[in-house]
Amino acid sequence: MNRARLILLLVLAYLAVFFQAAFDWPQRWLGGPISLLPPLMVCAALRLGLTEVTVLALCGGLWLDALSANPLGTSLLPLFLAGWGVWRWREALLRELDYAQLILGACASLAVPVLTLVLVLSKGAEPSLGWHTAWHLVVLTVGGAVCTPLLFRLLERLERLFVHPEIVAGSFRPDREIKRGRY
Amino acid sequence: MFKRPQWVAFSAVTLAVLVLWNLPDRLAARVKIALGALFLPLFGLVGSAQHLAAEASRAVVPRAELERQLEALRRENLRLQLELTRAGAAFEENQRLRQLLAWRPAGPWQTRICSVLARDPEAWWQAIHIDAGARAGLRPGLPVVVPEGLIGRVDRVAPTTAEVVLLGDPRCRVAVVVRETGETGVLTTRSSGMGDPRLVDLTHLPRHLAVQPGQTVFTSGLGGVFPPGLPVGTVVDTRSVGYGLYSEARVRLYADPSRLREVIVLLP
Numbered sequence: 001m002n003r004a005r006l007i008l009l010l011v012l013a014y015l016a017v018f019f020q021a022a023f024d025w026p027q028r029w030l031g032g033p034i035s036l037l038p039p040l041m042v043c044a045a046l047r048l049g050l051t052e053v054t055v056l057a058l059c060g061g062l063w064l065d066a067l068s069a070n071p072l073g074t075s076l077l078p079l080f081l082a083g084w085g086v087w088r089w090r091e092a093l094l095r096e097l098d099y100a101q102l103i104l105g106a107c108a109s110l111a112v113p114v115l116t117l118v119l120v121l122s123k124g125a126e127p128s129l130g131w132h133t134a135w136h137l138v139v140l141t142v143g144g145a146v147c148t149p150l151l152f153r154l155l156e157r158l159e160r161l162f163v164h165p166e167i168v169a170g171s172f173r174p175d176r177e178i179k180r181g182r183y
Numbered sequence: 184m185f186k187r188p189q190w191v192a193f194s195a196v197t198l199a200v201l202v203l204w205n206l207p208d209r210l211a212a213r214v215k216i217a218l219g220a221l222f223l224p225l226f227g228l229v230g231s232a233q234h235l236a237a238e239a240s241r242a243v244v245p246r247a248e249l250e251r252q253l254e255a256l257r258r259e260n261l262r263l264q265l266e267l268t269r270a271g272a273a274f275e276e277n278q279r280l281r282q283l284l285a286w287r288p289a290g291p292w293q294t295r296i297c298s299v300l301a302r303d304p305e306a307w308w309q310a311i312h313i314d315a316g317a318r319a320g321l322r323p324g325l326p327v328v329v330p331e332g333l334i335g336r337v338d339r340v341a342p343t344t345a346e347v348v349l350l351g352d353p354r355c356r357v358a359v360v361v362r363e364t365g366e367t368g369v370l371t372t373r374s375s376g377m378g379d380p381r382l383v384d385l386t387h388l389p390r391h392l393a394v395q396p397g398q399t400v401f402t403s404g405l406g407g408v409f410p411p412g413l414p415v416g417t418v419v420d421t422r423s424v425g426y427g428l429y430s431e432a433r434v435r436l437y438a439d440p441s442r443l444r445e446v447i448v449l450l451p
Binding site for chain 1: 193195200203206211216219225229301302303307308309338348353354373374441
């Protein structure tokens with residue numbers, strides 16, 4: 001596990017939750033919020049390992065629940081399931097294509113709030129639901145789909161800036177060196 | 184199908200969810216407050232940036248425009264001072280009459296102006312976070328208003344921040360009265376329509392309804408959470424529900440919950 005990658009991912013998750021809470025212009029312009037955690041989870045699942053996916057689900061879910069009225073811990077499982085699903089079948093996905101990222105981002109951005117809502121209802125909470133919820137889900141899905149390829153590129157660029165590439169061991173072995181000289 | 188690391192990850196997340204779900208309410212609230220405090224530096228940073236931007240925009244306003252605004256504010260101040268004097272006299276008269284009738288005197292509410300730090304990130308909750316908490320004397324249940332009217336009530340209080348549940352959220356039910364007819368009802372959740380976020384449902388109205396569109400809705404003071412007489416909104420339309428057994432109305436709130444920058448908490 002590369003620690004720098006994990007720290008970078010957690011910083012992005014922290015900022016994603018902050019932006020979702022602090023800036024309400026998507027809500028005013030589009031009529032619904034945009035969540036960046038599911039697209040970030042898709043990026044993490046396609047590029048990194050299961051440990052990073054798990055840590056992102058735990059931290060991102062806890063931060064989101066801390067600022068929301070969801071029962072504490074509700075967002076963890078949906079985020080993890082979305083990340084695990086993508087991670088499990090990532091070898092079968094054309095993950096470098098924008099189109100694939102777009103579709104995966106849309107699926108995750110729809111699945112995470114729906115699963116969270118199911119868990120919230122199962123806990124006996126009374127969220128505000130109606131036809132406006134359907135529109136919120138549409139905005140979340142489309143917004144998440146558009147954000148996924150952008151986040152993918154951002155993550156790539158940030159990794160190039162902050163994460164050292166791993167040292168690849170060369171094929172040179174000193175014990176196999178042919179020493180030439182006088183016998 | 185699953186290999187060992189996947190089982191470990193699944194177990195860790197499931198265990199965390201189960202533990203968090205079974206925490207006692209007070210402990211869960213404390214954990215939420217502690218985790219939410221991690222975002223305070225960023226909220227402070229955004230507040231400072233907005234303050235600087237406002238200062239910068241003020242610096243480029245022409246002097247003539249500032250003088251015009253100052254003159255308008257002076258006139259408004261004079262008008263408000265006159266109204267305040269009249270209101271003070273009316274309040275004293277009210278207190279005197281209450282004493283004569285041996286009614287409990289209605290204490291004046293103190294106000295605390297607070298800035299909005301954040302909104303609830305989930306779409307299905309109508310709540311905001313404000314920049315004052317227990318240290319400023321806030322406690323759960325206090326009414327929150329804006330100049331247009333009632334907007335919600337304080338729910339969860341941290342030392343320096345508080346969560347305000349807005350009208351339209353199922354956790355904020357308000358006993359109201361229609362001023363023109365005197366009929367009482369309960370303001371419940373956001374109306375299920377797709378359009379205006381300011382539309383909320385007014386339920387528990389009597390079967391033979393005298394309420395008409397355009398009539399005004401105020402807090403009734405029943406329940407003791409909200410003081411009576413706070414403006415809430417106007418009736419948009421009415422409908423019969425439950426096979427004509429009772430009636431409901433839709434109310435358009437005076438205050439727009441989606442455009443809040445500052446709110447006023449009423450302290451007893």
